[in-house]
Amino acid sequence: MEDSPYGRGDTAWFVKDRFGMFIHWGLYTQAARHEWVKNWERIPDETYQKYFETFHPDLYDPKDWARLAKAAGMKYFVITTKHHEGFCLWDSAYTDYKATNTSIGRDLLREMVDAFRAEGIKVGFYYSIIDWHHPEFPVDKYHPQRDDQAFREATKDRDMKVYAEYMRNQVRELLTNFGKIDILWFDFSYPGEDGKGKEDWESEKLIKMIRELQPDIMVNNRLDLVGSGDFVTPEQFQPKEGMKNADGTPAVWEACQTLSGSWGYHRDEMTWKSVNQILWMLIDGVSKGGNMLMNVGPTGRGEIDYRAKARLEGIGAWMHYNSRSIYNCGAAPEGMVAPPDCRYTYNAETNRLYLHILAWPFQAIHLLGMADKIKYAQFLHDASEVRFREPGKQEHSNLSEAGHAEDLTLLLPVVQPEVEIPVVELFLG
Ligand code: GLC
Numbered sequence: 001m002e003d004s005p006y007g008r009g010d011t012a013w014f015v016k017d018r019f020g021m022f023i024h025w026g027l028y029t030q031a032a033r034h035e036w037v038k039n040w041e042r043i044p045d046e047t048y049q050k051y052f053e054t055f056h057p058d059l060y061d062p063k064d065w066a067r068l069a070k071a072a073g074m075k076y077f078v079i080t081t082k083h084h085e086g087f088c089l090w091d092s093a094y095t096d097y098k099a100t101n102t103s104i105g106r107d108l109l110r111e112m113v114d115a116f117r118a119e120g121i122k123v124g125f126y127y128s129i130i131d132w133h134h135p136e137f138p139v140d141k142y143h144p145q146r147d148d149q150a151f152r153e154a155t156k157d158r159d160m161k162v163y164a165e166y167m168r169n170q171v172r173e174l175l176t177n178f179g180k181i182d183i184l185w186f187d188f189s190y191p192g193e194d195g196k197g198k199e200d201w202e203s204e205k206l207i208k209m210i211r212e213l214q215p216d217i218m219v220n221n222r223l224d225l226v227g228s229g230d231f232v233t234p235e236q237f238q239p240k241e242g243m244k245n246a247d248g249t250p251a252v253w254e255a256c257q258t259l260s261g262s263w264g265y266h267r268d269e270m271t272w273k274s275v276n277q278i279l280w281m282l283i284d285g286v287s288k289g290g291n292m293l294m295n296v297g298p299t300g301r302g303e304i305d306y307r308a309k310a311r312l313e314g315i316g317a318w319m320h321y322n323s324r325s326i327y328n329c330g331a332a333p334e335g336m337v338a339p340p341d342c343r344y345t346y347n348a349e350t351n352r353l354y355l356h357i358l359a360w361p362f363q364a365i366h367l368l369g370m371a372d373k374i375k376y377a378q379f380l381h382d383a384s385e386v387r388f389r390e391p392g393k394q395e396h397s398n399l400s401e402a403g404h405a406e407d408l409t410l411l412l413p414v415v416q417p418e419v420e421i422p423v424v425e426l427f428l429g
Pocket of ligand 1: 256
């Protein structure tokens, strides 16, 4: 980790836990057509107000959410305390635009934090530095009313300093009233013409205050302030290799991903990923030394919908047997290259290597250069031995192919075990 003039949070637990739940929940869940609906459809406050007036998540039971996250194998969660629309899930003293002022009348955030903590899940707060509701947030290229020239003219004296102070006040609340917070996830900067960056947010002041309030907290890299981020946040793509810091050292990184093509609840969005694909993403990320933050967008009734639930349960079924290849794991040691259709992850403490078999082959997998490196091999899901052929040995010219002396050949059953992605645990030594 590079030094930073802004201090560093504690990332030791994070790179071990590897898997978290992102939750996008706000008024946009009722529009049910993406959390950017206010921007996309250029909806003014007066029209958007109907979602505030009708917001009533009567089925909300965060204990349920926490149980689902835990069963899926997620070790931390990050909740949108406030998204770009400006609505706050907690009882903030600095705004009326909050859950406690809707008909549900509850501090939704506090209940969530309590429920997840009770399940032993670490707590992260997403906080949007963008705010499309605040009366002093200057209209810019992403503001819903950006094209309304009369509105731009009428609001041209908005004072960013007042808004920057509002943010500090709210972040102070979040870091003072909810106990130890493990992650602060800001979103997002767009410096340049008609945008906003570190000068606007007063990022330096903000990060200094955060480090004073919670020195161990991890802060992401979206404040437009070089050196202020404890981790990098590739979004909606799978990095092709492990990510690096500016000085070339490996970065702490977390890919944030969606189950379907939206963060907020989107009723009609149909590009739901399969359980197999999501597991592939998790495994692929860990094999490159990264984390995955997988998003759910609960409904306006306050429930995680059936499509999301089915996927979380599928992930959980796999994690039940195979989480040992995820937690405390990262990239394989230099020079160990996984065979085709496979990924390696590695636990340095136990010196075990995990072979994830993404496409089931016929009987043999050749582990290149591993002949003298493996003491024992077993399937992770049932601890059954996986035998291997003596290096370089050919039993019968028609029955087996001679391997190279330096390679090791695993002998697999013809039929894939009943596991979405089978994992072979390799004891190195
Ligand atoms: C984007 C979007 C936002 C979402 C975030 C999650 O920056 O603005 O809607 O919350 O990605 O990473």
